[in-house]
Amino acid sequence: MITRTGPGRLIRVKERMNGAMYREILSDNLLPSARALKMKRGWVFQHDNDPKHTARATKEWLRKKHLKVLEWPSQSPDLNPIENLWRELKVRVAQRQPQNITALEEICMEEWAKIPATRGEARGVEETTTF
Numbered sequence: 001m002i003t004r005t006g007p008g009r010l011i012r013v014k015e016r017m018n019g020a021m022y023r024e025i026l027s028d029n030l031l032p033s034a035r036a037l038k039m040k041r042g043w044v045f046q047h048d049n050d051p052k053h054t055a056r057a058t059k060e061w062l063r064k065k066h067l068k069v070l071e072w073p074s075q076s077p078d079l080n081p082i083e084n085l086w087r088e089l090k091v092r093v094a095q096r097q098p099q100n101i102t103a104l105e106e107i108c109m110e111e112w113a114k115i116p117a118t119r120g121e122a123r124g125v126e127e128t129t130t131f
Contacts (some may be wrong), residue, residue, distance in 0.1 A: 002085055003043070008033030010112040012105055019052040023061050031065070046070040088115065
């Protein structure tokens with residue numbers, strides 16, 4: 001999750017994600033991150049048109065949680081603000097040269113936590129992200 005107040009939780013996904021796993025990630029991380037970031041009511045959730053994001057069960061989960069979701073144009077990955085943050089994280093991680101998967105995960109978490117809130121200010125919308 002990225003917000004104008006800073007990044008939320010970053011989690012590692014160890015297997016291929018499906019709709020059920022996506023909803024579990026949302027359940028375990030989206031609302032707790034929003035609370036931890038002290039986000040006020042009325043924020044807008046943004047995700048793209050990945051099939052697990054647009055699945056009926058996901059839409060129903062979001063509706064039941066009373067979350068406002070930004071409509072997203074199809075075939076528009078270049079509009080996704082998280083891509084800039086992923087690029088920054090990749091550069092930061094590469095500079096530290098992790099030697100194994102454990103170090104990679106630790107460095108990713110450390111560097112994610114260092115990303116300043118100003119990185120999200122221009123975006124104006126929230127997004128859940130997974131790693």
